[in-house]
Amino acid sequence: MFRTRIPAGFSCIINTGMYDKKIHRSEDALTDRLWQEIGDAADYGTPDSGDIGDLRQRIRQAERRRSRTAGILSAAGAAAVLFLILWLPMKSGFSPKDNDSPLAQLKSMGVAVSDKQVSLKMDNDISLSLADSALFTSGTDRQTSIVSSPGIEVEVGNERMLRLEVPSGKQFRLTLSDGTEVWLNSDSVLEYPASFDGCSHRDVYLTGEAYFEVARDEDCPFIVNLDNDEKIEVLGTSFNVNSYPDNDCNVTTLVSGKIAYRHDSSDKEVILLPDQQICVDRAEGSAEIREVDAGTTVDWKGNYLTFENESLPVLARRLSRMYGIEIIVGEHLAGHTFTGRISYDKGVDFITKLIEETSGIRCSVSDGKIILD
Secondary structure (H helix, E strand, C coil): CEEEEECCEEEEEEEECCCCCCCCCCCHHHHHHHHHHCCCCCCCCCCCCHHHHHHHHHHHHHCHHHHCCCCCCCHHHHHHHHHHHHHHHHCCCCCCCCCCHHHHHHHHHHCCCCCCCCCEEEECCCEEEEECCEEECCCCCCCCCCEEEEEEEEEEECEEEEEEEECCCCCCCEECCCCCCCEECCEEEEEEEECCCCCCCCCEEEEEEEECCCCCCCCCCEEEEECCCEEECCCCCCCEEEECCCEEEEEEEECCCCEEEECCCCCEEEECCCCCEEEECCCCCCCCCCEHHHHHHCCCHHCCEEEEEEEHHHHHHHHHHHHHCEECHHHCCCCCCEEEEEEEEHHHHHHHHHHHHHHCCCEEECCEEEEEE
16 A cells, blocks of 8 residues: 655556565665666756655655565655656656646547536436526525525425426536535435425435535425435434445535434434444445544545545546546456545546556547547
């Protein structure tokens, strides 16, 4: 397991077994020898003191972890090798041009990008195309209207059931009629009534991923219903739900407040506290509660992708949703795992080149799809 970190939005641990020789443990000798060996192959210049200082600090940290790290190569050697592999491309103009947007990068690579827009369906009939946010308001006649950016207002009435569909490559922020804030991640669907007036429960139905900040109403609990009979009940709190159909597990993470989790096949109710997460196996229905840093779970709201010990196929699916593209992973790469944090603005071209440089995985584009093999 190898750890490194690059400034400006990318950090990564890669478990590939790609190195097969030991490296001397002296950090000064290791730093100098690695720089000479790699520097002889191409003229990258001399690393500045900040680079060397950061590298040596990582080597010391890795040395302290050696007793907990299994592998052929020492942890210190692995950290140094991977740091230099990633540092060199950054110094040699490896990253995309600053003025190239992620979508421009993808199109220049020949990758097909989804052009679907966020849509709001009313009673599965009338449909509106939306930009990136919308809120529901109640007029003097108490009829509900939706106001979407850039300020377009449409009356929807109070009785309608609404279906908000957020395609791959998009995110959306929604304010419900009760004041609850919902951030929907890519490839997600939320169904909900236009108004909660007269309801004993505020029921919404989620497929995909969403972060909720629920307006408190002790007389009218807010309930998130998932497609496998899971229910998450709250009075007023903030939490994240990840329930994509291709997940092995549905994951609910509490950021603040308190939530009650229930499964219709069981009478048991599980109470979650902040920084706790419940993972429910979609096939078996079994549940596991974990202690986590809830903040990293909602990194996606800030256009970051955070992942820990995640297999390449799962990571590829998340990247596909994030950018609205298709990525195909060779079956023989299923055992590759990655841990890190990626900024959306870095773009897929930057990310895939880093994967190529650090793991030996080949990246190509065919028929508008990214192929990793």
